Amino acid sequence: xxxxxxxxxxxxxxxxxxxxxxxxxxxxxxxxxxxxxxxxxxxxxxxxxxxxxxxxxxxxxxxxxxxxxxxxxxxxxxxxxxxxxxxxxxxxxxxxxxxxxxxxxxxxxxxx
Numbered sequence: 020x021x022x023x024x025x026x027x028x029x030x031x032x033x034x035x036x037x038x039x040x041x042x043x044x045x046x047x048x049x050x051x052x053x054x055x056x057x058x059x060x061x062x063x064x065x066x067x068x069x070x071x072x073x074x075x076x077x078x079x080x081x082x083x084x085x086x087x088x089x090x091x092x093x094x095x096x097x098x099x100x101x102x103x104x105x106x107x108x109x110x111x112x113x114x115x116x117x118x119x120x121x122x123x124x125x126x127x128x129x130x131x
Contacts, residue, residue, distance in 0.1 A: 022036070027089075031088070032112075036059070036108055037066070040117065040121055042122045042124050045057060046125075046128040047128055051128060057110045061108065073086055076099065081099050081100070083096060095109060
């Protein structure tokens with residue numbers, strides 16, 4: 020089974036990703052450009068989040084962006100609607116060998 024392990028800066032939030040990313044997405048919305056997230060989108064059942072994260076709900080109130088209460092690293096986002104079939108994992112929480120060579124897809128979130 021594929022497993023990639025990542026964490027926030029202080030290690031309070033640990034992420035286990037059970038899929039191989041094939042690209043990363045960069046978004047320029049008002050939140051993503053500040054957090055510098057590199058997003059991998061996948062079904063929620065491919066990710067395990069361990070530890071207690073804090074949610075921030077902004078904008079159209081459809082997503083919760085999660086961060087560590089101690090070091091403030093943005094780790095992932097989840098949909099408010101539990102039936103939504105995907106989530107975003109910030110690949111910057113993982114070893115750069117996982118994501119550095121991947122193609123980058125630009126998302127113009129600022130225009131939504």
